[in-house]
Amino acid sequence: MIALSLIPRDEFERAGALDDPLPLLADMCRLNALTAVKRAGSGHLGSTFSSLDVVVHLLWRELNVRELGWQHAERDVFFSSKGHDVPGLYAALHALGVIPAERLLRLRRLGGLDGHPDIGVPGIEANSGSLGMGISKGRGIAWAKRRLGRGGRVVVMTGDGELQEGQNWEALGSAAHQRIGNLWAIVDRNELQSDRRTEEILALGGLEEKLRSFGWNVETCDGHDHSELDGAFRRLAAAPSDVPKVLVANTIKGRGVSFMEHPAALQQGDGTYRWHAGAPDDEHFGRARDELLARIRARVPDLRLDDVAPLDESRSLEGEPESGISVRRGKVTSEYVAAAYGEELLELASRHPELVVLDADLASDCRIRPFELRHPDRFVENGIAEQDMVSMAAGLARQGLLPVVNSFASFLASRANEQIYNQTSEGTKVVYALHYAGLIPAGPGKSHQSIRDISLLGALPDVAIVQPANAAETRALLRWAVEETDATTAVRLAIGPSPRALALPAEDVRPGVASVLLHGGGPPLLAYGPVMINEALVAAELLAPRDVSVRVLAMPWLNRFDRGWLGDEIAVHDEVFVVEDHAPAGGLADALRRALDAAGASTRVTAFGVEGWPACGTPTEALRTHGLDGATLAGRIERVLSVAARS
């Protein structure tokens, strides 16, 4: 890996004492954020860079937190609603001495800095990462400040694409109605959302006019020009004290690194912006670093840099798993179940003219960009508005079309939950593709990790919930959902690479039946999805030489069970184990227990799920934290069986 270095805190103090320090400080934060993201292997640079001049201006010039500190009741409260830009805020907080360098370098690692804002980190005022909640939350903080007679403004940074979420417009209306004058919003108007132009995805139109029509005091300026920012903030401060204020800061996504800057970067990417998420490769990292460094050294020729120590993985793991069993997880495969999903969608499209694909600005991640390009007339881009997308799908289905609705599981099953209920209550059929289901990847943090979606859809009558184990099963289950069942189906999909190649015994779809992956005489061990099936297999492999035998089953059916299968394969056992890629409540084990009790079976179900809040970190870190890595699972299974044997 390329060598990394960090600008130490004292250099920021030196830079801060120069004339016109803000552009320089912003570039220095850019460089440190770049380093942190490169080290983490992921993060959102485009949005970090577009917002950094505003962030630096706020923290060094406008807000009172540098002076009062982050615990003072009268402090200005600043947070980012979009949350993508948090590497920049972390870099600024490091520069201000709030976050130590060691922690900045542990972005997206266990015990480090969450991939999206979390108040567990000093200087972070609000959890975000799921879009559109910030103005509402800021309204609450500002209302409380007013009631409690506390000074200080509340300043909420939002994205422009983020304004597609309807909750913003609820909050804009209520803040104006309630005359929350100590609430400021700043729109980082960088004109791009994930990887396309906002005007293309879902135009905001005359944004200032909209904001004014909702009763806010609106200012606009160049969000990279500190004298313009100064003027705009002065005008906002002079505006009537009982009117909420918003600054539309016109910015450039990727600002500060020429090849990441919009619009040039968009042209280079053939219409898609490459620097929204993810760390740059070594070459691009080097170019970006050199460009930033050159500009910084033009102001601070003798800039000192601290070398960044190489990653010491073992330090991040808090001890070995209790079982004492240790295992090295092998390399991942090149298989992505989501890619298979995207390919199968294309094949189904040719046979099913009624099939329509809906997206909420995650077309690349959801692997439906190929569908969009091939069938633009059957692809609906809804912007970041999951509720609107689902109710639109309900309307499409009422006209006989078959909508396939895509978003991340944590957003779709949760934010659009009531809309899904409404759609299914009409008896129509929709396929919901719940991408990024489960604990892994764990770097983005709890706003993105989806460990509740099965529970959120589980009480809907007539909805099938499935999660395929590999690419072939993904294709087969999608065909089943489109061609065979009349039910609305929710398909959970892992977003990362499959940890191992699984050969399932049968490729035909047998509703309610699991596939046996590892024959063994012992109790069944059920798991679903590529990640947890792998851990279950690791556990079984570790247990075998210890003369503990388990029978590993890949169970794609999360809320329905074939009666015969249940009787022959499960109910005959005293004990059955389930590894949940989900919270303990509302997952496969709960459904299995219901079915077993209904069948009069006395089988005991021991489930291992994601307890508490999902850990942020590497896959290894997160799995171990929750005791769901194969080695820990092996120990847990062994303990249950030995207790059972004694009783």
Place this chain on the structure above:
Amino acid sequence: MIALSLIPRDEFERAGALDDPLPLLADMCRLNALTAVKRAGSGHLGSTFSSLDVVVHLLWRELNVRELGWQHAERDVFFSSKGHDVPGLYAALHALGVIPAERLLRLRRLGGLDGHPDIGVPGIEANSGSLGMGISKGRGIAWAKRRLGRGGRVVVMTGDGELQEGQNWEALGSAAHQRIGNLWAIVDRNELQSDRRTEEILALGGLEEKLRSFGWNVETCDGHDHSELDGAFRRLAAAPSDVPKVLVANTIKGRGVSFMEHPAALQQGDGTYRWHAGAPDDEHFGRARDELLARIRARVPDLRLDDVAPLDESRSLEGEPESGISVRRGKVTSEYVAAAYGEELLELASRHPELVVLDADLASDCRIRPFELRHPDRFVENGIAEQDMVSMAAGLARQGLLPVVNSFASFLASRANEQIYNQTSEGTKVVYALHYAGLIPAGPGKSHQSIRDISLLGALPDVAIVQPANAAETRALLRWAVEETDATTAVRLAIGPSPRALALPAEDVRPGVASVLLHGGGPPLLAYGPVMINEALVAAELLAPRDVSVRVLAMPWLNRFDRGWLGDEIAVHDEVFVVEDHAPAGGLADALRRALDAAGASTRVTAFGVEGWPACGTPTEALRTHGLDGATLAGRIERVLSVAARS
């Protein structure tokens, strides 16, 4: 009960042939809607009356459905997003021969007409009742029509208060962006929401300006003047074909009955509007009927009316419960747990200056109007915007306040689900009051009946979910939630009267412990909430003379169990029964099974829950439909025990 009569269908045909028939037809529909609501004992007259001129104008003059019928692919699709106004639409559909008189008279009854729109009823194009989804759904239908080359417009009626839901603004933006020109919206701008002025609850401000800023073609007119409506629809039809269109129809809530009309009615109600929901008493019904009849007879002096047969309850019950046991449920008590909740909130307010109450335009139903009047400075009216309300509460809690958040369970737990996750992820404490939890009352239909809320909150780490059995326990649990626990608590509350007075053995709060209501030597029968506890007791009372003994437990803790209690009271039994006021998935029984399996117990849990979609009807009808009335429960329990005894 006062004698009722209905205008038969042929009288509408006669009236339709007169000059200027639309105002007359609207009044005739008003009268029939009034009769249907009076017979149902509930319904929304204010909104029905404000929208009826528009509805009649659309159906008789503007749309092509009278001609093409409600199955034709080229038909104009018209539906109401707010759904409250459906008695008026039912009356119009009766007048057009789509719904027979017998069915119109079975409003809110099993096999009759749902309290909110449901596509199971002829002429109803979309399910609604939960607000804010209509424009999105209409966009879907209109998009599909365009894609499929089908003619016909899509016309969506919305309320004005309804526009507070952010989803509307998502849909307005996307429809304009996608140039869905065959989508029309009509805002029934009656200036009142539940029982207050929209401008007071959460001002819409310059509505036309907002709608224009979102890219729509906007017209405004008097929504009761048919020539103005004619002109407005002509202008919309002439507008550019690729721009969605909206008519702001200025209307009068309660229009057509002088004492129900805004603003007079608001003044008579001392600032609250009495005719939003509920049937008028005999005196007001008589006055309203006479006023409408006088106006109708001025045009049709020889108007014929059909007498309405008195209600024959038995006809509505599809046979006796299978068990053959029959039982008459006694009169309800005067106890409302929600009223006790409202009173206890007031008492807690005096000891807890940090306590703040939040409402989403359901202050009367949620029994927090007294709090609003006593503590206006600690009451936050958020309008119909549950997501904004919850995120605001998150902000309040971050400043050390204790927000108590109120709405109906079906809306709050579902629509604001992701916001609740975000709030709890910050480790703050909020009390969520989930009003109208459970199956009963069953008249409003599936949009309002909340049978999924436990499942929707069950996988949140650290959230306590409770449901009190009576007024005293309501007060005690609310005190516990406010004063004793650090956890965020969700308090489910029945909205109707308690069916029987329950004396709980202990009034102190013992987390995770049930109260024994009926000692018996047999298996435990757990239930929660006043409604299902009553049915459980009825079941036990019916079983006792048959020598079947069960031990009835009121279990207010839906997701936590005291270890000792679980061991001593539950795990010692082979069999335990649970009556869920919830779907079978995700309720108390699932949590109990998890706890029992974790404790190594082999107790079998048999749960009786609300299977499928919740039935619309009287409490008796709905309970019997789901096999949850005491008599049916007794038979179900007896069967399980006899099977167990044989095996």
